[in-house]
Amino acid sequence: MIEIRDISKSYDDGASKALSGISMRIDDGRVFGLIGTNGAGKSTLMRIMSGVIRPDSGNVWYDRRQFFRVSGRTGRVSGEDTALKTDICFLPDSWNFPLNATPAECAHRFQLFYQNFNEERFRKMMQTVGLDLSRPVRTFSRGMRKETSMLLGLCAGTRYLFCDEIFDGLDPVVRQAMKSLVAEEMVDRNFTPVIASHNLRELEDFCDHVGLLYKGGVLLSEELENMKLSIHKVQFVLRDKGREDELCRNLDVLQCRKRGSVMEILARGSADDIMQTVRSEDPVFAEILPVTLEEAFIGETEVNGYDFNSLFS
Numbered sequence: 001m002i003e004i005r006d007i008s009k010s011y012d013d014g015a016s017k018a019l020s021g022i023s024m025r026i027d028d029g030r031v032f033g034l035i036g037t038n039g040a041g042k043s044t045l046m047r048i049m050s051g052v053i054r055p056d057s058g059n060v061w062y063d064r065r066q067f068f069r070v071s072g073r074t075g076r077v078s079g080e081d082t083a084l085k086t087d088i089c090f091l092p093d094s095w096n097f098p099l100n101a102t103p104a105e106c107a108h109r110f111q112l113f114y115q116n117f118n119e120e121r122f123r124k125m126m127q128t129v130g131l132d133l134s135r136p137v138r139t140f141s142r143g144m145r146k147e148t149s150m151l152l153g154l155c156a157g158t159r160y161l162f163c164d165e166i167f168d169g170l171d172p173v174v175r176q177a178m179k180s181l182v183a184e185e186m187v188d189r190n191f192t193p194v195i196a197s198h199n200l201r202e203l204e205d206f207c208d209h210v211g212l213l214y215k216g217g218v219l220l221s222e223e224l225e226n227m228k229l230s231i232h233k234v235q236f237v238l239r240d241k242g243r244e245d246e247l248c249r250n251l252d253v254l255q256c257r258k259r260g261s262v263m264e265i266l267a268r269g270s271a272d273d274i275m276q277t278v279r280s281e282d283p284v285f286a287e288i289l290p291v292t293l294e295e296a297f298i299g300e301t302e303v304n305g306y307d308f309n310s311l312f313s
Contacts, residue, residue, distance in 0.1 A: 007058035033207035050090035099138035116157025231299035236286035
């Protein structure tokens with residue numbers, strides 16, 4: 001389990017606050033989605049979690065081990081548990097090897113740092129997806145570099161894999177293939193992936209738990225299923241169109257749309273109670289629809305007094 005406790009980080013001698021008192025928990029064996037717009041603090045948090053940069057204050061705990069050593073007198077970070085780094089693989093948004101290097105050369109570098117790196121598996125996976133091990137990475141497209149980076153991370157054999165916008169630039173088929181590989185890895189061993197993205201739809205069918213960062217702070221951190229159980233989407237057609245407004249007033253409606261004669265509402269509450277209220281108006285038909293991750297976030301952010309659309313504008 002990863003516990004992030006009161007992490008703060010500023011740049012430009014304190015003028016720019018990237019993170020402000022971040023605290024959250026990431027359970028083992030779950031896919032954790034870290035969501036937020038560009039500039040929300042996702043990359044900074046991941047770099048701190050992997051030891052690339054140090055926080056100004058606070059700490060990251062891996063089970064019972066503190067990642068950073070903190071001075072008792074000043075409260076400032078004075079060092080880190082470097083042994084933990086070999087159990088963490090961080091894949092940044094941009095390619096972080098020399099562009100003239102080949103995937104085979106990158107694999108060799110991984111092998112020097114990660115003792116459990118499986119080079120044979122990496123070669124087989126690269127061949128399976130049709131990527132040339134001997135071709136300089138500078139000749140790869142952005143998506144091909146992301147794909148290579150993801151395969152390196154999966155073959156590193158680390159307990160934790162932190163991916164910063166790793167699916168950005170991948171076509172839908174490759175993206176789904178990468179998600180399947182991550183899922184297989186979680187079945188085979190003790191493995192916890194943390195995926196940062198500004199795109200909610202990329203994580204829609206993938207995450208167990210999601211955390212929303214906003215302006216350097218944690219707006220919410222929730223189990224995805226619990227979020228979806230608290231709000232429901234219903235579409236219906238009423239015989240008496242004049243009753244539509246009254247029906248909406250009788251429900252805790254977060255969003256309402258109308259397409260022709262069909263009403264679609266997103267409402268907070270239990271599915272049974274919502275459907276009972278709708279059916280009391282003798283509709284022509286009424287049905288519950290699946291709730292998307294975006295719609296779940298609409299419900300959660302509005303509970304906390306935020307306008308969801310303004311967070312992602």
